[in-house]
Amino acid sequence: MTGLQLVSLAWRNLWRQRRRTLLTLVSIAFGGFLAVLMTALQDRSFADFIDTAARMGSGHVTLQSPEYQDAPSLIHAVAHSDELRSEALKDPRVAQAVGRISGQIMVSTASDSFGALFIGYDPTQETPETFEFADDLVDGALFTAPKQKGIVLGAVLARNLGAELGDKIVFTMTDHSGKMVQNVQRLTGTVATGAPSLDAALCLLPIQTVREAVGYADDETTQVAVFLKDGRNSQRVAAALRAKLGSGVGVLTWDDVQPEIRAFVAMKVGGGRVMEIIIAMLVAAGIFNTIFMSVMERTREFGIMIAIGYSQTQLFLLVILESAILAVLGLFSAIAVSAWPYYYMSTNGLDMSAAYAASGTIEISGVGFDPILRVGIFPENAVIIALVLMGATVLAGVYPAWRAGRVQPVEAINLV
Amino acid sequence: MPQPSGTPVFQFENVTKIYRKGAMETHALRGMNLTVHSGEFVAIWGPSGSGKTTALNLGGALDTPTSGTIRLEGVDLATLSRKALSRLRRDRIGFVFQAYNLIPVLTAFENAEAVLALQGVAASERRDRVMQLLKDVGLAGMEHRRPNELSGGQQQRVAIARAIASNPAVILADEPTANVDSETAEKLLTIMARLNEERGITFVFSTHDPRVMKYARRLVGMVDGAIATDEVKASGE
Numbered sequence: 001m002t003g004l005q006l007v008s009l010a011w012r013n014l015w016r017q018r019r020r021t022l023l024t025l026v027s028i029a030f031g032g033f034l035a036v037l038m039t040a041l042q043d044r045s046f047a048d049f050i051d052t053a054a055r056m057g058s059g060h061v062t063l064q065s066p067e068y069q070d071a072p073s074l075i076h077a078v079a080h081s082d083e084l085r086s087e088a089l090k091d092p093r094v095a096q097a098v099g100r101i102s103g104q105i106m107v108s109t110a111s112d113s114f115g116a117l118f119i120g121y122d123p124t125q126e127t128p129e130t131f132e133f134a135d136d137l138v139d140g141a142l143f144t145a146p147k148q149k150g151i152v153l154g155a156v157l158a159r160n161l162g163a164e165l166g167d168k169i170v171f172t173m174t175d176h177s178g179k180m181v182q183n184v185q186r187l188t189g190t191v192a193t194g195a196p197s198l199d200a201a202l203c204l205l206p207i208q209t210v211r212e213a214v215g216y217a218d219d220e221t222t223q224v225a226v227f228l229k230d231g232r233n234s235q236r237v238a239a240a241l242r243a244k245l246g247s248g249v250g251v252l253t254w255d256d257v258q259p260e261i262r263a264f265v266a267m268k269v270g271g272g273r274v275m276e277i278i279i280a281m282l283v284a285a286g287i288f289n290t291i292f293m294s295v296m297e298r299t300r301e302f303g304i305m306i307a308i309g310y311s312q313t314q315l316f317l318l319v320i321l322e323s324a325i326l327a328v329l330g331l332f333s334a335i336a337v338s339a340w341p342y343y344y345m346s347t348n349g350l351d352m353s354a355a356y357a358a359s360g361t362i363e364i365s366g367v368g369f370d371p372i373l374r375v376g377i378f379p380e381n382a383v384i385i386a387l388v389l390m391g392a393t394v395l396a397g398v399y400p401a402w403r404a405g406r407v408q409p410v411e412a413i414n415l416v
Numbered sequence: 417m418p419q420p421s422g423t424p425v426f427q428f429e430n431v432t433k434i435y436r437k438g439a440m441e442t443h444a445l446r447g448m449n450l451t452v453h454s455g456e457f458v459a460i461w462g463p464s465g466s467g468k469t470t471a472l473n474l475g476g477a478l479d480t481p482t483s484g485t486i487r488l489e490g491v492d493l494a495t496l497s498r499k500a501l502s503r504l505r506r507d508r509i510g511f512v513f514q515a516y517n518l519i520p521v522l523t524a525f526e527n528a529e530a531v532l533a534l535q536g537v538a539a540s541e542r543r544d545r546v547m548q549l550l551k552d553v554g555l556a557g558m559e560h561r562r563p564n565e566l567s568g569g570q571q572q573r574v575a576i577a578r579a580i581a582s583n584p585a586v587i588l589a590d591e592p593t594a595n596v597d598s599e600t601a602e603k604l605l606t607i608m609a610r611l612n613e614e615r616g617i618t619f620v621f622s623t624h625d626p627r628v629m630k631y632a633r634r635l636v637g638m639v640d641g642a643i644a645t646d647e648v649k650a651s652g653e
Contacts (some may be wrong), residue, residue: 009586126616304517307478308578309506309534311499319446348424 006314010321014044014351022235024326025333028393032284032334033341035276035385038286042272046265047376053261054254055132056198058100059225060234061241062257063088066250069223069257074103074214080251081221083381087244093237093246095229098125099142101210101223105203107153109161118173118203118208122146130227133191133204140165140189147208150188154202158190165189167374171203174212183213194371232378248312276385281394287330288396291323295400301413302404309354312405319404323397327390334389343374349374422453423616424584426475426492431484433470433641438593444470444643447484452586452620457612459621459632467641468622469590475620476509476588477501506534510579512589516571518563518578524550525559526568530579535582549577553607569600573607580611586618593625605631 014021054060061082065076070176081099088097097217101120105112121131123143134142138155151169153161163169167187175181192199211220228237235254242251250397255262295302302315349372433445445467452458460468472590473479474486477493486493496504505511508635510531518527525546532542550559553573562570572592579587609631611617621628629635637645644646 009519009521016521075499284509301519304513305519306502307476307505307513307583309502309512311502315535322581412475413478413517 027272029333029337042378044376057225060228061226108170111162116201116203120205120207136191148206151185152189154199154203155190155192156200169179208395237401284392302407303409306409316405319401327393345375429485434482462638465614467574493637508585510587531582550560559566
C-alpha cells in the first residue's frame with residue numbers, strides 16, 4: 001500500500017465523525033489563536049518596552065568607561081566618542097549611535113531644590129528612534145543644537161520646583177575632576193513621559209553646555225548609546241564591539257545597564273511560556289480524546305484490517321497520519337482564526353488608556369508602558385507556536401496509534 | 417478418516433486451545449487433527465461452542481494454539497514472526513466474515529482492491545483484476561458504492577471478492593451466510609462453489625447452515641472441541 005493510499009484512507013477516516021473533527025479543529029484553532037495573541041502581545045510590548053528603555057537610557061548597547069558602571073561619576077568619561085560612534089555604525093545591525101553625558105544633578109529655584117538625573121544630548125545626532133522625549137514635550141521647545149541656552153525639565157519636577165517657562169533654574173553637578181560646579185539656565189521646556197518617577201526627576205541639557213560646565217573636551221561623553229535595528233541582537237552586537245574595541249572600553253547591553261528591566265521581562269516571558277504550555281496541554285488533551293475515541297470505536301475494524309494483511313506499522317502510521325492531517329488542518333484553522341484579530345491589533349491596537357487611568361500608569365524602573373496595546377510576533381516565535389501546535393497534535397495521536405497497532409484481531413473481530 | 421486428493425494446504429496436528437478467564441478454563445479445541453487439501457470445499461459444522469470458529473481463527477493465524485502444530489502450505493505458523501504472519505495473512509489467506517466487515521470509508525472497488533494494494537500490485541493490474549472479480553461476484557456497476565450503499569448480500573460479495581483478490585491458498589469463511597436471506601445465501605454459495613470449481617480455490621467454512629453443507633463436498637463435524645465426523649461426499653451427492 002502506498003503512502004498516498006494510506007493518506008487517503010486517513011483523510012476519509014477523519015471525516016467519518018465530521019462534527020467531532022470540526023470541534024477538534026475549533027479547539028486547535030482557538031488554542032493557536034490564544035497562543036499567537038498572547039505571544040504577539042508579549043513580543044510587541046516587551047520589544048517596545050525595551051526600545052523605550054533604550055531610548056530613555058543609554059541605547060541597546062552602551063559604550064562607556066569600564067569603571068562607569070560601578071562608579072557612575074563624570075570622572076569616568078569616554079574620550080574620542082566620535083571614533084567609537086564611527087566604529088559602532090560600521091556594524092550593519094546598528095541603526096544609530098549617539099554620544100551622551102548623563103549623571104546626577106541638583107536643580108534649584110528660589111523656592112525649592114530637588115535631585116535629578118540629567119541627560120546631555122546632541123540634537124543633531126538624535127533621531128525619533130533614539131530620543132524618547134521628542135514626542136513628550138508638553139510646553140516650550142526641545143533643543144535643536146548641541147550648544148544652546150536653556151534647560152528642559154520633567155513636567156512634575158518643574159511643578160515641584162514651582163518653575164514656569166523662562167524662570168531661572170540653578171543646577172549643580174560634579175565636574176570631570178569631581179569638584180562641584182554650578183550653572184544657571186532659564187527653563188525652556190517641559191516633558192511628560194508618562195512615567196511619574198521619571199517626570200519628577202528628569203533634566204535635559206544640550207551636550208555642549210554640559211561639556212563646558214563639567215570641563216569635558218569636545219568629543220568626550222560618559223556614554224555612546226548604540227541603537228539597533230532589532231534590540232534582540234544586543235548580545236551579539238555587544239560581543240562584536242567588545243572584540244573590536246578591546247578592554248579599554250566598557251561594552252554593556254541594555255539589560256546589563258538596567259538589570260531590573262531584564263528581571264521583569266524574564267519573569268513576564270517565563271509566565272507567558274507557562275501559559276503557552278498550559279494551552280498546548282489543553283489542546284493536546286482535546287485532540288488525544290478525539291483520536292483515542294476514534295481508535296476505540298474502530299477496534300473491530302482494525303482487527304479486520306490486521307486479518308486481511310495490514311501490518312501493525314501500517315495501522316500505527318494510519319492513525320499518526322490522521323493526527324498529522326488534523327495538525328495541518330488545525331494550523332490553517334488557527335491562522336484563519338487569528339489573521340483578522342492579529343491584523344487589527346497590529347495596526348489599530350487596543351486603547352487601554354481608560355484602564356491605565358483608573359489604576360495609574362504602568363511603569364517599570366522609570367519606563368512607562370504604552371497604553372495602546374499592539375501585537376507583533378517575532379517570526380521565530382510564530383514558527384515555535386506552529387511547531388508546538390502541530391507537535392502536540394501529532395504526539396496526542398501516538399498512544400492511540402500504538403493501541404491501534406496492538407489490536408488483537410480475534411478479540412477485536414468478536415466485538416459487537 | 418477420508419483422504420481427499422491434492423496438496424495439503426493446512427494441517428492441524430493435535431491442536432488444543434484453552435481460553436482462560438481468571439480461574440476458569442474453557443477448552444475450545446481438544447487435540448484437533450485435520451488436513452485440508454488444495455481445491456477442497458470443506459464445511460466445518462457443529463453446534464455453537466463446538467470449536468469451529470476457533471479452528472478457523474487458528475488456521476487463519478489470527479490466534480495461537482495452546483499446544484499442537486498448525487501448518488499452512490507446510491510452514492509451521494508458530495515459527496513465524498508477527499511481520500511474517502501479517503504477510504502470510506495478506507498473501508495466502510482470504511477471510512470472509514459473518515458480519516461482512518468491510519472498511520466503511522472505502523468503496524466496493526477499494527475494499528476489494530485493498531489486499532492487492534498492500535501487496536504492491538501495480539494500479540493498472542489491480543484495476544483489471546478487481547473489476548473482473550466484482551463482475552464475477554455480480555457487482556459490475558457498483559464499484560463506487562460504499563458499504564452503506566450496498567445490501568448485506570452485496571457487501572458479502574465484496575468481502576468474497578476481497579478474499580479471493582490476492583489468489584490465496586485458502587479462503588476461510590466464518591458463517592458467511594448467517595446474516596443474509598435464503599435467496600442471497602444461495603447466490604453467495606453458488607458464487608463460491610463456482611470459484612472453487614473454476615479456479616480451484618480452497619474454501620473452508622465454519623457453519624451450521626444446512627445450505628452450506630449442501631454445497632460442501634467435505635463435512636467435518638465438531639462436538640466439544642473435537643472432530644466427531646469427517647465425511648467426503650461422493651461425487652454428484
